[in-house]
Amino acid sequence: MNSLLSSPIFWSCIAILVLLCVGIFVSYVKAPPSNAYIISGLSKEPRVLIGSGGFRIPFFERLDVVYLGQISVDIKTDVSVPTKDFINVDVDAIAKVRVTPTSEGTRLAAKNFLNMTPLQITEQLKESLQGNMREIIGTLELKPLNNDRDGFSDQVMKKASPDMAKLGIEIISCNIQNVTDEEGAIKDLGADNLARIKKDAAINRATAERDVKIEVAKAEKESNDARVDADTAIAVKKNDLALKQAALKKQADTAQADADAAYEIQKQEQQKTINIKTVEAEIEKTKQEKILTQEQVEIKANELKAKIEKQADADKYKVEKNALAELEQKKREAEAKKYAMEQEAAGIRAKGEAEAYAIQKKGEAEALAMDKKAEAYKKYNNAAVIQMLVGVLPDVVKNVAEPISSIKDVRVYSGGSDGGGIASISGNVPVAIKQAFDVIQSATGVDMAEIMKAGTFDAKTTRNINLGGPVGSRAGDVVDSIIEHPDA
Numbered sequence: 001m002n003s004l005l006s007s008p009i010f011w012s013c014i015a016i017l018v019l020l021c022v023g024i025f026v027s028y029v030k031a032p033p034s035n036a037y038i039i040s041g042l043s044k045e046p047r048v049l050i051g052s053g054g055f056r057i058p059f060f061e062r063l064d065v066v067y068l069g070q071i072s073v074d075i076k077t078d079v080s081v082p083t084k085d086f087i088n089v090d091v092d093a094i095a096k097v098r099v100t101p102t103s104e105g106t107r108l109a110a111k112n113f114l115n116m117t118p119l120q121i122t123e124q125l126k127e128s129l130q131g132n133m134r135e136i137i138g139t140l141e142l143k144p145l146n147n148d149r150d151g152f153s154d155q156v157m158k159k160a161s162p163d164m165a166k167l168g169i170e171i172i173s174c175n176i177q178n179v180t181d182e183e184g185a186i187k188d189l190g191a192d193n194l195a196r197i198k199k200d201a202a203i204n205r206a207t208a209e210r211d212v213k214i215e216v217a218k219a220e221k222e223s224n225d226a227r228v229d230a231d232t233a234i235a236v237k238k239n240d241l242a243l244k245q246a247a248l249k250k251q252a253d254t255a256q257a258d259a260d261a262a263y264e265i266q267k268q269e270q271q272k273t274i275n276i277k278t279v280e281a282e283i284e285k286t287k288q289e290k291i292l293t294q295e296q297v298e299i300k301a302n303e304l305k306a307k308i309e310k311q312a313d314a315d316k317y318k319v320e321k322n323a324l325a326e327l328e329q330k331k332r333e334a335e336a337k338k339y340a341m342e343q344e345a346a347g348i349r350a351k352g353e354a355e356a357y358a359i360q361k362k363g364e365a366e367a368l369a370m371d372k373k374a375e376a377y378k379k380y381n382n383a384a385v386i387q388m389l390v391g392v393l394p395d396v397v398k399n400v401a402e403p404i405s406s407i408k409d410v411r412v413y414s415g416g417s418d419g420g421g422i423a424s425i426s427g428n429v430p431v432a433i434k435q436a437f438d439v440i441q442s443a444t445g446v447d448m449a450e451i452m453k454a455g456t457f458d459a460k461t462t463r464n465i466n467l468g469g470p471v472g473s474r475a476g477d478v479v480d481s482i483i484e485h486p487d488a
Helices: 008-025 103-113 118-138 143-146 150-165 184-377 383-390 392-405 422-444 447-455 457-461 469-484
Strands: 027-028 035-041 047-050 051-058 064-065 071-074 088-099 169-180
Touching: 035 051, 035 103, 047 051, 047 103, 064 103, 071 118, 088 103, 088 118, 088 150, 103 118, 118 150, 143 150, 143 184, 150 169
Parallel strands: none
Antiparallel strands: 027 051, 035 047, 035 064, 071 088, 088 169
16 A cells, blocks of 8 residues: 555546546636626626636536627618608618627626627617617707718717617717608708709809909909000100110210220230230149159159169079079089999999909809810820921911912012012912921921921931920920910
8 A cells, every 4th residue: 555655656647637627627718809708607796708818617607708899780760750840751870889898898798698699789789779769860850860960870879878888888880871751851952952052053143243244344444544544654664764775875885885995904904814824834834844754754764773673683583593493403414423423333343343253254264274275285295286286387378378369460560580570479478488487496496397398208218207305395395385374
């Protein structure tokens, strides 16, 4: 049980039930401007709501409505009503009414028109208003009734207002629409008025015509008198005018002469002033032109100076920029050349190192080859050396003969018994070969002539050519020297 009492859901349900009970027994209502709400039941006096709201307890209080809007009531006399002068008339009027917009007026209206529509209220008010209008008709004669309709409607409103106030109704306006009679009295009044109007109009017209004629005659007499007086006055005036014109002309001629003289004098003075002002203006113009010319010269000079200075500054700036550009170009070219030289030096250095390395390797290879060749030469004997020298003899003979074979055309200008001329050319070949043999013999100690003779029949039979001994030893020394010094 305690847990149920402490539960929020339980108390929420209790609150909802309380609100439902209150909603059942109490409701809120609000009256619109066109209606008044009447709440009655519990209190002695009913509550009136006009444009406001309030609470109503269902089953104990009731809600009723009173219409507050404007209502039009058509007031017509059902039968003809005699006027004060005993003429039966029919009157048609429209009254604008509404419930008095106060609590007291609304309570009174509620007693008579509760929950009624505007049409029902109109039916209720029509008889009362018609009775009031009949009473007023009986107090008025036909002519004022017809002529003063506003006064008639005001009397109707004044007569009906107390009765309407007792019902809680306020009369806003009352307008007489039409007034008629069965006997044609109103029409006769109109005819009588029309005849009287016509009579009065004819009398007035005749009187007016008479007055017009009198006035015309009077006006003509006055006109003639005025014309005579006017002609006399005109003649007098003309005479006076002629005299005055002559005097005025004399005065005008004198004044004109004086004016002409004064004008001429004034003209001369003005011309003199104009001439002086013109000369002064010309002088001032000359001064201004001179000043203007000087200013223009100064302006031109300043412009030329500014132009020259600007051009000089531009040329100076250009020269400086060109110098800086040229210096920068030379600097870049020098750096490029330096870089190229460094690259070239590096290339040359690398190439030199490569060539040196190649030469070194080549030298090492040649030295190794020479060592091998020297070892081989050391194994040769004198006969082998001689054999090598003999092997080169054809080349020696060929090299001696080549200069002679290149001779294409020979002209002999002298001969002789001593065998000169062309014979001397061919005779030089054995001499050259002999000289080559002598050189070989002096260098190596080997007598090539003797070696060649060793192969002949005579050498084989009678001579003994010794290729050993001192000559062979000398040839070996030469070979050793060649091996040790290959560049020699």
